[in-house]
Amino acid sequence: MRSRVARLTCVVVAWIALGGAAFFTFQSEKQFAEMRTAARSFDVHAREAADAFADLRASQQAYVAAGQGAAFWMPKVAATLDTATSAIASLRQSATSAATRSALDEASRTIAEFGAIDERARDYIKTEQQLMAADVVFTEGAETALTAARQVETARLAEHEALEASEAARRKQEALAMAGAAAFAALMILLLAPGGRIDADATDPVAAPGSGWLTEAARSAGGPVALGDELSARASAGSPMPATAVPSRPAGPVLKAAAQLCTDFGRVSDLEELRALVARAADVMDASGLVVWLGDAAGGDLRPVIAHGYSNQVLARMPAVPRSANNAAAAAYRAGQLQIVLARPGSASGAVAAPLLSSAGCIGTLSAEIRGGGEASDSVQALAAIFAAQLAGVLATTPEATEQRTVSR
Numbered sequence: 001m002r003s004r005v006a007r008l009t010c011v012v013v014a015w016i017a018l019g020g021a022a023f024f025t026f027q028s029e030k031q032f033a034e035m036r037t038a039a040r041s042f043d044v045h046a047r048e049a050a051d052a053f054a055d056l057r058a059s060q061q062a063y064v065a066a067g068q069g070a071a072f073w074m075p076k077v078a079a080t081l082d083t084a085t086s087a088i089a090s091l092r093q094s095a096t097s098a099a100t101r102s103a104l105d106e107a108s109r110t111i112a113e114f115g116a117i118d119e120r121a122r123d124y125i126k127t128e129q130q131l132m133a134a135d136v137v138f139t140e141g142a143e144t145a146l147t148a149a150r151q152v153e154t155a156r157l158a159e160h161e162a163l164e165a166s167e168a169a170r171r172k173q174e175a176l177a178m179a180g181a182a183a184f185a186a187l188m189i190l191l192l193a194p195g196g197r198i199d200a201d202a203t204d205p206v207a208a209p210g211s212g213w214l215t216e217a218a219r220s221a222g223g224p225v226a227l228g229d230e231l232s233a234r235a236s237a238g239s240p241m242p243a244t245a246v247p248s249r250p251a252g253p254v255l256k257a258a259a260q261l262c263t264d265f266g267r268v269s270d271l272e273e274l275r276a277l278v279a280r281a282a283d284v285m286d287a288s289g290l291v292v293w294l295g296d297a298a299g300g301d302l303r304p305v306i307a308h309g310y311s312n313q314v315l316a317r318m319p320a321v322p323r324s325a326n327n328a329a330a331a332a333y334r335a336g337q338l339q340i341v342l343a344r345p346g347s348a349s350g351a352v353a354a355p356l357l358s359s360a361g362c363i364g365t366l367s368a369e370i371r372g373g374g375e376a377s378d379s380v381q382a383l384a385a386i387f388a389a390q391l392a393g394v395l396a397t398t399p400e401a402t403e404q405r406t407v408s409r
Contacts, residue, residue: 007192014188021181025174032167038094039163045091046156049107050149052084057145060118063125064134070125077118084148085111091155097162103155110148117141176266179393183262183386187255190382257284258383265390271306274394279308281387285380287368288349291318292391295333297361299323302333305395309369328353329365336362338385343373350375354388358396366391 059080062073088111092104117140124133261280268274282290289309293302301320321330328339332353343350349369356364366388374380 010188010191014185017181017184017188021177024177028170028174032170035163035166038096039159042091042094042159043156045087045094046152049084049087049091049152052080052087053145053149053152055080056084056114057142060121060137060141060145063121064130064137070122074122081111081115081118088152091152095155095159096166097158099158100155100162103151103158107148107151107155110144110151114141114144114148117144175393179389180262180266183389184259186382186386187259190255190258190379254284254379254383258386262386262390265387265394268394275306275308278306278391281383282308282368285368285383285387286371286374288371289369291329291367292356292364292395293321293329293333293367294356294364294395295323295362297358297363302329302365305364329367332365332367333362338381340375340381342375343370349373352381352384354384356388356392356395358392360396363392363396 056077059073059077062068063070085108088104088107092101092108095101095104117136121133121136121141124130124136257280261277261284264273264277264280268277278290278292281287287309290307291304291310292306294305295302301322302325303320304315304318307315321327321333323330323333328341328351332339332355336355336357338355339353341351341353349371350373351367351369352375353365353367355362356366366384368384370380
């Protein structure tokens with residue numbers, strides 16, 4: 001893109017996308033603070049209601065206690081009962097979940113039942129039936145007050161669970177917003193790449209130790225061949241690096257396809273859909289073969305979990321790749337950086353290997369064989385990094401992907 005105005009527009013749009021995601025995250029964090037403040041207030045009022053129930057039980061038992069006067073304790077029970085009823089009503093108004101409101105409705109009914117029990121106990125005392133009054137107070141009254149306290153505690157726990165679920169969902173939205181903004185910014189950067197032809201010698205490839213995927217010889221033999229340190233061997237032998245001219249592809253269709261793929265990666269729900277998206281990613285990158293290798297943040301062996309462009313027989317024989325292996329897939333896994341293997345003149349295609357980076361660390365590698373020397377293209381390298389980022393987000397949260405081995409056609 002040579003137009004200065006267009007390049008400036010891309011930069012501004014990219015910053016707007018990142019700024020919008022940052023503003024959304026800021027607003028979310030502000031809402032989290034308000035929700036946590038409300039939850040603390042709910043806890044305080046819930047404990048006050050529980051204390052009121054304990055006072056109700058003790059005050060009612062004083063009706064029949066030796067040396068106590070019912071004339072003093074009866075008004076106190078009535079006042080405490082009104083306080084508890086008001087506290088539950090206030091809690092229900094501030095409740096945010098259906099489970100909390102349901103528990104508080106049960107507590108309201110229990111309080112009403114306690115009031116009826118208290119009336120019976122008072123009637124027995126007025127008619128001087130102390131034994132009957134004691135039976136009502138120490139059995140029905142005590143149990144009802146305890147039940148009401150348990151129901152309020154249930155409501156408090158339900159409110160906490162609702163808060164945690166709401167916060168988790170909002171955190172996921174924040175992550176999606178930031179990932180979408182980053183992907184969009186990457187696409188804008190891709191638009192800034194100069195058009196025309198790119199010379200492979202002008203790139204700055206990482207000295208990746210071998211290709212780490214299948215060569216033509218491996219395909220014909222029916223098994224994988226892990227190449228050695230191709231670039232280092234060429235340098236030591238004095239062989240020049242290839243300078244294959246790579247024709248640029250029209251940026252518009254590629255960006256549109258990449259943007260749609262990023263959107264679809266965010267909505268993928270099962271492994272079959274993920275396989276189809278990997279095949280589409282290979283087409284966008286003009287890759288003859290593509291393999292998703294999955295390890296873990298602790299550095300476990302890489303294993304092929306999703307692929308495109310290889311037969312099932314070849315994939316079944318593809319071994320695990322240790323983190324210390326001498327190939328590009330393992331190098332990307334170790335370093336967390338894009339690796340490039342340039343094609344030799346008259347040999348198989350070159351390749352790129354992009355790390356799958358999650359919040360816990362690097363969990364795998366996306367490797368792709370690129371036709372016609374396209375591995376030296378900035379756009380192909382950028383697409384590999386974008387698709388690797390999307391796959392990392394999917395595979396880090398999709399246990400099904402880690403339980404399957406090999407795929408595709």
